[in-house]
Amino acid sequence: MQSFKESAQLMWRGYKEVYELEPKLILISLAQGVSEGLFPFISLFFTSWIINILFTQPTFEELIPIIASALLLTFTANVLANGLEHYRITLYYQAKDKKDMKMNNKVIYMDYEFIENTEVHELRNFLDMAELSGGQGLHYYMLETKGLITQLISLVVASVFVLQIFTAEVPATSSLSFLNSGWFLVGVIIVGIAYFLYASKIYERGVNALNKMLESATHTNNIYGFIMNQLFDYQSGKEIRLYKQQKVYSKVFKGMSESTGEALTTMQNEENLGTTKLQIWIHLFLGLGFLFTTLKAIGGAIPPGSIVIYTGALSNFMMAFPEFVSNVSQLKNNNKVLKKYFEFLELKSEKHEGTLPIEKRSDHEYELEVRNVSFKYPGSDDYVLKNINLKLTIGEKMAIVGMNGSGKTTFIKLLARLYDPSEGEILLNGIDIKKYNYDEYLQLFSVVFQDFGLFSFSLGENIAASTEYEKEKVLSAIEDAGFKERYDKLPKGLNTYLYQNFEKDGVEVSGGEAQKIAMARAIYKDAPIVILDEPTAALDPIAEFEIYSHFDKIVGDKTALYISHRLSSCRFCDEIVVFHEGEIVQRGPHEELVKDKKGKYHDLWYAQAQYYTEDDEGEIKEVVLT
Structure with missing residues (x-):
């Protein structure tokens, strides 16, 4: 019955x-x-x-x-x-x-x-x-x-x-x-x-x-x-x-x-x-x-x-x-x-839905702290991250480096709360991020992932991530991201469609151009915490150096986290954190880490040293071998 x-x-x-x-x-x-x-x-x-x-x-x-x-x-x-x-x-x-x-x-x-x-x-x-x-x-x-x-x-x-x-x-x-x-x-x-x-x-x-x-x-x-x-x-x-x-x-x-x-x-x-x-x-x-x-x-x-x-x-x-x-x-x-x-x-995760509002601060004073965080993906018994402790202080520029599979991108997913830690906690201004309103918390981040997505919409909609946007703000983001020269050649300006899935007169953009558009999207959002997860991998060394050095000025007093395989691009950061097999094995400024011959950073740096040279002022420049 x-x-x-x-x-x-x-x-x-x-x-x-x-x-x-x-x-x-x-x-x-x-x-x-x-x-x-x-x-x-x-x-x-x-x-x-x-x-x-x-x-x-x-x-x-x-x-x-x-x-x-x-x-x-x-x-x-x-x-x-x-x-x-x-x-x-x-x-x-x-x-x-x-x-x-x-x-x-x-x-x-x-x-x-x-x-x-x-x-x-x-x-x-x-x-x-x-x-x-x-x-x-x-x-x-x-x-x-x-x-x-x-x-x-x-x-x-x-x-x-x-x-x-x-x-x-x-x-x-x-x-x-x-x-x-x-x-x-x-x-x-x-x-x-x-x-x-x-x-x-x-x-x-x-x-x-x-x-x-x-x-x-x-x-x-x-x-x-x-x-x-x-x-x-x-x-x-x-x-x-x-x-x-x-x-x-x-x-x-x-x-x-x-x-x-x-x-x-x-x-x-x-x-x-x-x-x-x-x-x-x-x-x-x-x-x-x-x-x-x-x-x-x-x-x-x-x-x-x-x-x-x-x-x-x-x-x-x-x-x-x-x-x-x-x-x-x-x-x-x-x-x-x-x-x-x-x-x-009715699919619903067990993610805790907090209610605390995020304080709107014009000074961007948001501090993130990771305490004893370990993580394994649902359905897996293997830990991707193990006992991570890290504090990202206000206005700090931090770089995360490490070999493929060391847990760098997973760490970013946890910071942006795409997943919750299996163990430990992440704090924002001393409060567990689970207690904050989820949507408001996400607004704190401008993230460009290495596998970012662009859509077959107009350029303006791609950058603003919306059908409605401030034209002048979008144009400013385009210039800051180094896309201005290509933009000037587009037939319909911000109304130009990317790719040809929906519009036959849509334009094809190269991998490097796509990355600049993704960077412009992060700039347009104007969030207090900026995260770049190897978004410039398709750019040539000179273009990447220009974007990173310029982007560092754009970030200003915001808190920024960079991930890059090219270690020379991270030298302007206040601190470099080295991930290996899901753990933090080193941290400190470039000059200190590169001197530690037993450290992982030393191995990573000299594995790429053949691609670097110093100019007359002692600055590291990346060169193309012939």
Whole structure:
């Protein structure tokens, strides 16, 4: 009983969700379902009436009103059904778009840790596949409600006429009077219940086979989606052709096709076998029904013309009944997918949501302290960071260096609270950052990650990260980031679209130019804490030196944290912190660290020393070897 209650509650929640997305869709589906359910019986009723009248030898004048009424009602019902169908489909697409927007908004606003979680990606892919290949989930409620109502109305109306077949009595003097026995009706009810239970089992097996196929194919579909994005990305298209990767992709496609094909074949065999069995039973029952109706007519229990409406009603009943059973079964089993839909929308991290407001300070006096912080990614037992202790004082320029995989970027993610520490705490002005309002805390940071993202929007929107922005402020950020020379050549200025995904006249920018735009975005935000996570890796040494030296002036009294593989770019920082295998192994100014021959910084510096030379004033310059 509890399972039935939970199932009913989930169904109600599904319809409530559809109603909230597009209220008219449910109402129009009900109206269309009722009209289409009644429509077949209008022609049956008038045909039967006309045939019965014909046996009384009526005049032409008597038949005209009946025929005219039949044509008018049939025409009206047909026009109404078609009009409702077009309107319902329009509402369906509107509801579908709103549902997709809701799910996309969930992705945009969900915590970052879910974006890096494979299980979340596969959950979203499962829902997409369930909709596309099986019409399941919320999609079922939006599209199939009309059919369910149509079948229900057909069954109710047909049952009224079918019941009359059993209640119409053959004269007692007839040899067919045994057809008046009530056991025929009892038998039909028993057979109907048995069929319902049997069909439900078969349909459930079919749906389970579909769900099993979807679950097994979710990972494959995840790979397929990634590959398709690669194929249609003109930027990756160069590598595919230059390195002749076509055969690699073809091999992957073949393996995916074979795997999916096997699952689909199993599912289709299950469905075909079940459908064949049910169709045999349905047509057997339909034949017996026609025989019973004909014998009743022969026995004199039914007027000759009424055979049309009774056999038609019986035919409609026998056709609607299996479809209704199928829909009810699918509606019940659809809950498995619908439940996952709500699970996706309700994804919520265990991240503590603080309420303390961030004090707005014009002097940028925000001090960060990391105390005994260790971190391992969700689902992993390996620590990426171990017992990190660090204080970033107000106005300080700090550099973090280390080999790849030493934990530098993960450390930045913790500072920006994209993740929370597994152990330890991070303090802002002496207070645990978890206690602050999350959105306000994020406003303290201007971060440029090494894998920053630019979008196929206008240049102004990319820099401001908004559709509305201060033009003069954007232009100032462009100049400070060293992008002014390229900007002057853009055809539409700030309205120039980047890339050609959406606009055919969009411009392509080089890796170095893209990094300057990302730097301009950080400048535009004007946050009190600036973090640069190797954003200049694509720039040549001279361009990088110019940006860092200029950016240091732009930062001014703000607190700044720099990460770079080029150690010469970090020499202007107040302090350099060396990360190695998730731990801080050294810290101090460049001159002190480079003298420690046993230290990691010394190894890193002299590994790059061949690329550096000193000028006449003793300044380190990076050179290109020939």
